Each structure stands twice: as C-alpha cells, then as structure tokens.
Amino acid sequence: MSIPQTQQAWRATAKGAPGKVLRLDNDVPVPVKLKKGEVLVKVQAAALNPIGYKLMQLLPGFVLKRPYIPEHDFAGVVVDSNGTEYQNGDAVYGFLTVPLFMQTRQGTLAQYIRAPTTHFIRRPDDIPPTQAAGVPLAAMTAYQGLFQVAHLEPEQRVFINGGSTAVGSFAIQLAKAIGCKVTATASGKNEEYVRSLGADEFVDYTKGPLHTALAENSPSPKYHVIFETVGLVDTALYTNSEAYLAPGGVFVSTGPQPKGFDIAGIGKLLWKVFLQPKWLGGTKRTWKMVSVAEKREDLQKITQYITEGKVRPLVDSVYGFEDVPKAYERIMTSRATGKVVIKVDSEAE
Known part of the structure; x- marks a missing residue:
C-alpha cells in the first residue's frame, strides 16, 4: 500500500x-x-x-x-x-x-x-x-472506573448514574458480565434501552432529586459502588450517599463537566470530599475520580467480553x-x- x-x-x-x-x-x-x-x-x-x-x-x-x-x-x-x-x-x-x-x-x-x-x-x-x-475510550473508562478504582466484585450492587451515556452503557454491561445487580438512571424515554443493556432496576432522574429517591428507597444491602458518569450534575448524590452507599463503599465519578452543574454545588462537593473532616459532618464515604489510562490488557479484556457476547x-x-x-x-x-x-x-x- x-x-x-x-x-x-x-x-x-x-x-x-x-x-x-x-x-x-x-x-x-x-x-x-x-x-x-x-x-x-x-x-x-x-x-x-x-x-x-x-x-x-x-x-x-x-x-x-x-x-x-x-x-x-x-x-x-x-x-x-x-x-x-x-x-x-x-x-x-x-x-x-x-x-x-x-x-x-x-x-x-x-x-x-x-x-x-x-x-x-x-x-x-x-x-x-x-x-x-x-x-475504547468509553469502555475503558467504565472498566477502569468499576474494577480498578471502585474494585467492584461479583454479585455486589452498583448504582450507575447516566445509564444511557456511552460510559454508563458500557458500565451496565461490564457489571452484569461479572454477575452484579445493577440499578441505572436515565430519562423515562430511555428506560427500554437501559434495561436492554442488562439493568435490573431503573430510576427516571427527571422525576425528582436522585438522592431523595434513593434515600427513600434504599436497597438492602446498600450499594457497594455508585458510578457517576454524567459529570457531577447532581453533587448531592455524593454528599447524601451515606443513606444508600454501604460503609466501605466507593463513589466514583468521571469528573466535573463544563455544563450542567453549579459552582456552589462543586464548592460544596470539594468541601465535603477534601476539606471537611468526617467528625465535623463530612461525608463518611469514599469519593474517587477515574482518569482513563492506556492499558492494552484492559482493552483486550473488553474485547474478550465482546467476542463472548457479554458486551456489545x-x-x-x-x-x-x-x-x-x-x-x-x-x-x-x-x-x-x-x-x-x-x-x-x-x-x-
């Protein structure tokens, strides 16, 4: 050539x-x-x-x-x-x-x-x-966020905020591939799409604040991992997470985005995550951010899931x-x- x-x-x-x-x-x-x-x-x-x-x-x-x-x-x-x-x-x-x-x-x-x-x-x-x-980019972000940052294990519960996003869609499939129970959010019109990916439970985020809905219907056992894939649109999802995220559980985010959040909300998040001691009311849950890295073995594992029909x-x-x-x-x-x-x-x- x-x-x-x-x-x-x-x-x-x-x-x-x-x-x-x-x-x-x-x-x-x-x-x-x-x-x-x-x-x-x-x-x-x-x-x-x-x-x-x-x-x-x-x-x-x-x-x-x-x-x-x-x-x-x-x-x-x-x-x-x-x-x-x-x-x-x-x-x-x-x-x-x-x-x-x-x-x-x-x-x-x-x-x-x-x-x-x-x-x-x-x-x-x-x-x-x-x-x-x-x-590659979306699937590896999901893979590394779930398994290398949050250390999700088989049969655990995971909550994915943004199930119809590219990262969220892969996260649903990857979590199901290892046998986890998945709850995912999207707008009501995307419920069928999110469930087709394997989500066991669905939450329509347009019907009210997510943290309120989760606190009122906290699962038993609580979620082991919350994966925020839409860029901290709702910072209250973390700051109120003790109500629905298990002790020792991990809140993972793809990071703040330049659209869809308010400066006051980000300030509150930074205070709760990095500055306010837990004994002074800080959120008693771990917050981490995923930053995708070039790991060929991760893409090879994702490719294996695709060829096996577990991820599409x-x-x-x-x-x-x-x-x-x-x-x-x-x-x-x-x-x-x-x-x-x-x-x-x-x-x-």
Missing part, C-alpha cells in the same frame, strides 16, 4: 463550537516520521467524545496550539509497522490519550495517524471498524467524513444512546 505525502483531516482553527471552528483541509502532512514504538495507521473509522468538543470550546490557544486535529478513538489498518510486533495490514483499534493528544495536537479525525503500540490492540474480524471505533458495541449513528460538523451537532444534543461514529474511509463497514 503506497502512503501519500498529504491527507484530508479536520482541524480546529479557533476556540469555539465545532460547527464554527472546524475546517476540512486537503493538504495536511501524513505523519510518516515515526518514533520507536509507533506505527502509522490508515484510519477507517473514528468516534466522537464529549471531551472533543469541550476542548474546542474551553481551552485557550496558549494551552492547546491551533490548528489541531480533534478526537481520540480509532479503528484502522497498520500501513507502516516500523519494526514493531505488528505487521502491515493488521486491523487494529484503540485510542489516543488526552496527554498524548495535547503533546502532538494529532487526533483521529484524519486519514492517517501515528500511534504508539501501547494505545491499541488487534481488532477481531467480527467487530467491524464502525463498531470498534466507538469502544454501542453505536448511536454513523456519519460520513464530510459530515463531521453534523455529527458534533448530534453528540452535543446529549440525546445520543451509544457512540457517534465517523466513517473516515468510505469503504469501511
């Missing part, structure tokens, strides 16, 4: 909403100069993530120099194995971490990327590129490469159930 010198890639040219700052360029250099341990991948499909448009809207130019190529998840084919354990033609999938992205300004909305071998694995033939591209890739919609701005419009509605995927190679399945 011949490798061109230039490629098409979407680049963020300024700070702002994707529809206003993204530009499709046709003369972007292909990153053919590879470091040791890197390969060149021809991208077949990429997936959008909330972090993608939030970086566009929030980070000033002195933090993230522009123009840059957005996004993190990819599925593709190795075209320059660069002396690694991979061979040209190997189908792979994985993600570029945020720190790596910040360093290189190279994301996955491009026809070619250079990727360290620590950031991807071989893709099984029975997982098409458009499905595989939506797995979650695709909300697939857009052509020329329709990236429209795809961002979809993910920014917060109504997508599953991943919004970009078909970078028009021939990809």
